Amino acid sequence: MAKIFIVDDVEDNIKLLWYNLEDDGHEVASAMSGQECLDKAPGFEPDVILLDMMMPGMSGIETLTALKALPAMDNIPVIMVSANDSDDSIIDALDQGAHDFISKPFIYPVLEARVRSAVRLKQSQEELEAANGRLAMLASTDSLTQCVNRRQFFELSGSEFAKAKRHAHPLSVIMLDADKFKAINDTYGHAMGDEALLRIADVARGCIRESDILARLGGEEFAICCPGSTVDGAIRIAERIREAIAKEVIECNGQTAQFTVSMGVTEYTGAEQAFDQLLNRADRLLYRAKEEGRNRVISGV
Numbered sequence: 001m002a003k004i005f006i007v008d009d010v011e012d013n014i015k016l017l018w019y020n021l022e023d024d025g026h027e028v029a030s031a032m033s034g035q036e037c038l039d040k041a042p043g044f045e046p047d048v049i050l051l052d053m054m055m056p057g058m059s060g061i062e063t064l065t066a067l068k069a070l071p072a073m074d075n076i077p078v079i080m081v082s083a084n085d086s087d088d089s090i091i092d093a094l095d096q097g098a099h100d101f102i103s104k105p106f107i108y109p110v111l112e113a114r115v116r117s118a119v120r121l122k123q124s125q126e127e128l129e130a131a132n133g134r135l136a137m138l139a140s141t142d143s144l145t146q147c148v149n150r151r152q153f154f155e156l157s158g159s160e161f162a163k164a165k166r167h168a169h170p171l172s173v174i175m176l177d178a179d180k181f182k183a184i185n186d187t188y189g190h191a192m193g194d195e196a197l198l199r200i201a202d203v204a205r206g207c208i209r210e211s212d213i214l215a216r217l218g219g220e221e222f223a224i225c226c227p228g229s230t231v232d233g234a235i236r237i238a239e240r241i242r243e244a245i246a247k248e249v250i251e252c253n254g255q256t257a258q259f260t261v262s263m264g265v266t267e268y269t270g271a272e273q274a275f276d277q278l279l280n281r282a283d284r285l286l287y288r289a290k291e292e293g294r295n296r297v298i299s300g301v
């Protein structure tokens with residue numbers, strides 16, 4: 001069952017196709033001119049368009065070209081229907097993006113088979129697009145925490161950095177690292193370490209804004225890019241995360257543990273040429289937070 005849109009200037013032609021296609025379980029809509037097709041087809045969201053070549057006013061080829069220019073319609077297979085089966089008109093239609101061509105008078109079961117073939121093509125294209133979307137998601141996400149990964153973080157933050165630079169908007173960065181993470185793993189096992197990483201991601205998600213970018217850069221290291229935030233705003237976020245983590249109790253295999261995090265926070269000053277410079281500074285501040293006793297936020301510009 002598919003949604004078929006018929007375009008033909010002769011009402012009897014539409015009726016004949018309409019009844020047959022409906023009998024085969026398809027949902028049908030129609031138009032009697034190219035313009036009517038352009039007006040009605042997008043709203044119907046057809047799987048296939050059967051388009052008459054010979055129509056007064058806007059021709060089938062002109063209608064085809066106009067359909068292919070509409071973003072909502074450019075992937076919909078169009079089967080051209082015409083009594084003129086000269087090679088030139090077939091070539092013309094296919095060159096303009098028609099999926100298939102069928103000559104009048106046609107044998108209905110053949111037409112219906114071609115419709116089904118076009119529907120299958122559209123479905124496999126949609127499945128491919130969905131699979132590509134899933135792959136892109138997997139390639140940009142950390143599988144444990146579902147935060148964005150390092151590669152995606154640099155991509156997204158790099159573009160936020162460019163925007164901040166262009167519009168002279170504030171942008172801040174937080175580098176976060178779990179304290180004594182090796183000891184958690186050594187004492188309780190790696191499953192507890194994973195619990196700690198998951199908890200960091202959950203707590204951080206609850207403290208940041210929609211527009212902030214939370215990433216797991218690797219190991220026990222996270223970063224947050226805060227577009228539009230001054231260092232003071234980012235410090236408030238960091239302190240909320242630090243306090244919340246220190247109160248959390250994580251559990252694994254009947255054991256419980258507590259842990260803390262340290263953070264370095266910095267802001268774009270207008271002098272940095274690249275996002276890396278900002279991240280490196282946040283990393284140095286994080287290192288100082290570790291040196292000064294951990295479970296703390298150190299900021300600077």
Ligand SMILES: [Mg+2]
Nearest residue numbers: 009052054055
């Ligand atoms: Mg006609």
